[in-house]
Amino acid sequence: MIIRECELESIVGARCANIADYLGLHKCKGGLVARSYIIDAKECFLVNEKTREKTQMQKLHESGLFELFMPRKRALFKHHFEVEDYRGGIRKVYDSYAFESQFSEFEIYLIGKGDDRKIYQKMGSHPYSIDGIEGVSFAVWAPTARRVSVVGDFNGWDGRYNQMRPVGVSGIWEIFVPGAKVGQKYKYEILAASNDTPFLKIDPYAVYFEAPPNNSSIIWSLEGYEWGDDQWIKRREQTDWAKAPVSVYEVHLGSWMRVDGDGGRQLSYVEAGEKLSEYCRQMNFTHVEFLPLSEYPFPGSWGYQVTGFYAPTHRYGTPQQFMQMVDTLHKNGIGVIMDWVPAHFPRDSFALAGYDGSCLYEHEDPRLGSNPDWGTLCFNYGRPEVSNFLMGSALAWFDRFHVDGLRVDAVASMLYLNFSRSQWIPNRFGGAENLEAIEFLKHTNDAVHGEFKGALMIAEESTTFEGVTKPTKDGGLGFDFKWNLGWMHDTLDYMKENPVNRKYHHNKITFPSMFQFTEKFMLVYSHDEVVHGKSPMVGKMGCFDWNEKLANLRALYAFMWFWPGKKTLFMGDEIAQSTEWRYDGSVEWHLLDFDVHRAVQSVVRDAAGLYKADRGLAANDFNPDGFKWINADDGNYSVYSFLRFDDDGKTCYAVISNFTPVKRQEYGLGLPFKGKWREVLNTDALCYCGSGAGNCGGVEAGELPMNNLPYGALLTLPPMSTLVLKHEETPL
Numbered sequence: 001m002i003i004r005e006c007e008l009e010s011i012v013g014a015r016c017a018n019i020a021d022y023l024g025l026h027k028c029k030g031g032l033v034a035r036s037y038i039i040d041a042k043e044c045f046l047v048n049e050k051t052r053e054k055t056q057m058q059k060l061h062e063s064g065l066f067e068l069f070m071p072r073k074r075a076l077f078k079h080h081f082e083v084e085d086y087r088g089g090i091r092k093v094y095d096s097y098a099f100e101s102q103f104s105e106f107e108i109y110l111i112g113k114g115d116d117r118k119i120y121q122k123m124g125s126h127p128y129s130i131d132g133i134e135g136v137s138f139a140v141w142a143p144t145a146r147r148v149s150v151v152g153d154f155n156g157w158d159g160r161y162n163q164m165r166p167v168g169v170s171g172i173w174e175i176f177v178p179g180a181k182v183g184q185k186y187k188y189e190i191l192a193a194s195n196d197t198p199f200l201k202i203d204p205y206a207v208y209f210e211a212p213p214n215n216s217s218i219i220w221s222l223e224g225y226e227w228g229d230d231q232w233i234k235r236r237e238q239t240d241w242a243k244a245p246v247s248v249y250e251v252h253l254g255s256w257m258r259v260d261g262d263g264g265r266q267l268s269y270v271e272a273g274e275k276l277s278e279y280c281r282q283m284n285f286t287h288v289e290f291l292p293l294s295e296y297p298f299p300g301s302w303g304y305q306v307t308g309f310y311a312p313t314h315r316y317g318t319p320q321q322f323m324q325m326v327d328t329l330h331k332n333g334i335g336v337i338m339d340w341v342p343a344h345f346p347r348d349s350f351a352l353a354g355y356d357g358s359c360l361y362e363h364e365d366p367r368l369g370s371n372p373d374w375g376t377l378c379f380n381y382g383r384p385e386v387s388n389f390l391m392g393s394a395l396a397w398f399d400r401f402h403v404d405g406l407r408v409d410a411v412a413s414m415l416y417l418n419f420s421r422s423q424w425i426p427n428r429f430g431g432a433e434n435l436e437a438i439e440f441l442k443h444t445n446d447a448v449h450g451e452f453k454g455a456l457m458i459a460e461e462s463t464t465f466e467g468v469t470k471p472t473k474d475g476g477l478g479f480d481f482k483w484n485l486g487w488m489h490d491t492l493d494y495m496k497e498n499p500v501n502r503k504y505h506h507n508k509i510t511f512p513s514m515f516q517f518t519e520k521f522m523l524v525y526s527h528d529e530v531v532h533g534k535s536p537m538v539g540k541m542g543c544f545d546w547n548e549k550l551a552n553l554r555a556l557y558a559f560m561w562f563w564p565g566k567k568t569l570f571m572g573d574e575i576a577q578s579t580e581w582r583y584d585g586s587v588e589w590h591l592l593d594f595d596v597h598r599a600v601q602s603v604v605r606d607a608a609g610l611y612k613a614d615r616g617l618a619a620n621d622f623n624p625d626g627f628k629w630i631n632a633d634d635g636n637y638s639v640y641s642f643l644r645f646d647d648d649g650k651t652c653y654a655v656i657s658n659f660t661p662v663k664r665q666e667y668g669l670g671l672p673f674k675g676k677w678r679e680v681l682n683t684d685a686l687c688y689c690g691s692g693a694g695n696c697g698g699v700e701a702g703e704l705p706m707n708n709l710p711y712g713a714l715l716t717l718p719p720m721s722t723l724v725l726k727h728e729e730t731p732l
Contacts, residue, residue: 143171192357670707
């Protein structure tokens with residue numbers, strides 16, 4: 001026996017820091033030594049692949065450790081092992097430690113710098129064929145670990161076998177396991193620096209997971225899916241989304257629609273792709289936004305406590321079926337946005353928390369590393385490998401799965417060190433800004449836009465942080481759009497008031513126009529507004545009569561679609577769902593049996609259709625010259641009127657909202673152009689279950705100056721309604 005007893009004990013006790021120094025074929029004093037450590041091996045032979053010479057190896061330990069000393073031999077040679085197991089079977093086993101590292105020095109440099117934009121191509125598990133030998137390469141970052149093994153279906157989940165080797169001083173551990181196959185489950189067994197009890201962790205870079213409670217990573221190949229969305233991708237790359245119609249349908253996939261005839265089960269990715277494509281086309285939505293579909297363990301988190309940042313959740317199918325859903329939506333002209341959560345991660349012991357026995361992904365100091373609002377942990381954005389992990393996740397969703405945008409959740413909690421914290425640590429300048437998180441967001445936005453033309457990055461940012469949608473070269477964060485949560489709160493606060501009292505709160509609607517063009521805003525009524533006792537959208541309308549509530553909601557949606565900015569509406573809101581959203585339920589599609597609920601749906605469809613059809617209107621969403629108040633001061637009547645101009649400055653819409661149940665006759669309205677103004681939308685029309693009041697299809701603007709405009713007309717304002725008038729050259 002060449003190996004020392006203490007070294008043998010470190011191998012069979014899985015305490016060896018660098019197993020590759022001992023296992024495999026090595027030069028040694030006086031010749032060569034070969035060692036293998038193979039599960040269920042009764043006898044083992046070393047086979048020279050060139051000469052076919054087969055030599056029996058000495059068994060050093062009953063668990064399967066063998067050694068062979070070859071005196072006077074100097075040159076290493078290609079080899080494999082031939083093993084007889086305890087059942088009498090004979091099998092060929094390739095030496096994991098004979099394969100060279102899959103990492104180049106440049107890749108290690110980029111990872112250490114935090115800028116490897118293809119990091120997901122090496123980290124994690126990847127089925128490979130090396131020199132004709134089929135297997136799987138594994139790589140994980142665990143810099144303070146004493147030992148890391150990959151354990152799984154291929155080695156009896158025994159950490160003594162397939163111990164990984166460190167890649168220099170990078171903190172990365174890797175191994176190629178010949179014979180490991182797609183579909184097999186695995187985890188990493190880690191021996192921490194300060195604890196003698198090994199523990200199991202999932203693969204942070206895995207693309208597929210099994211269901212809780214085991215949560216194992218699954219070896220998976222993303223090859224084989226043939227995309228058919230070339231035309232969509234080309235169109236996306238050529239589109240300036242700031243000047244294009246963007247109407248987003250926000251969806252929680254598990255509760256959007258259930259299969260009634262099959263026990264009320266959830267839709268699969270494939271089924272959802274077909275049904276959502278059809279519905280979004282009918283409703284004139286341009287994009288679907290999914291609440292997070294990254295892997296997560298607890299359904300009640302709605303996907304916002306992510307454990308698999310690179311993996312579509314197993315709940316609705318395989319990664320390829322996720323691809324098929326995206327592909328189907330693209331073929332039908334629907335873009336795909338997904339919520340992405342780099343702000344925090346859960347404390348589940350099987351996932352990222354304390355990954356290698358140290359605070360690896362999170363800050364060690366809880367004043368920096370924990371989030372009191374959600375009981376989760378915060379990423380250490382100042383650590384290059386952590387920021388690279390997150391940036392790589394963002395890029396992988398675009399690259400592997402062809403998503404068109406990411407809505408970044410809880411950006412405000414990332415930007416401020418004192419966010420919801422009574423105890424916090426100032427930055428190096430004494431301020432509350434999280435400088436590392438800011439740089440991470442800038443770098444990630446630049447990387448996404450640099451790698452994927454036409455990709456969208458959308459911020460949920462609830463403060464007045466300056467420059468969220470300003471380019472990074474101009475000192476901004478580099479997002480494309482920002483959710484306008486101020487507009488959302490102001491409009492809903494106003495709508496909650498009884499119409500009799502609304503005149504005292506008139507500025508709730510007008511105030512957002514003061515900052516409307518400071519950012520590229522997206523108007524949003526999201527899932528957060530219809531849960532936790534906040535009531536469904538129709539319940540927020542401050543009217544006593546149910547029909548008036550529905551009329552108010554119709555008027556609000558039309559107002560929303562013609563207010564400047566892109567749009568997002570949560571599922572169920574478009575049909576005036578009568579109860580709060582439940583993640584374990586379904587949208588109340590049965591309400592469409594009632595005309596009044598179909599009417600709300602029709603207003604959303606038609607308003608979104610007008611916005612989508614007139615691309616010049618959307619082109620001015622962020623242009624102050626494209627918006628002008630007609631009358632912002634009619635608080636006594638609770639009437640608001642404004643103009644929207646196309647990018648040509650001539651095509652014009654007049655939008656008038658009457659948020660009281662009182663019909664207004666001969667209401668004077670100033671208009672910029674003379675001639676016919678066609679009534680293209682009236683939310684009180686009979687087809688929307690309204691009273692039918694209106695202006696007989698349009699009005700004629702004549703020499704009647706008012707509201708500081710050269711022309712004017714006398715209108716009938718239906719009760720609780722929004723009118724949209726479009727100027728046309730030809731007279732009535």
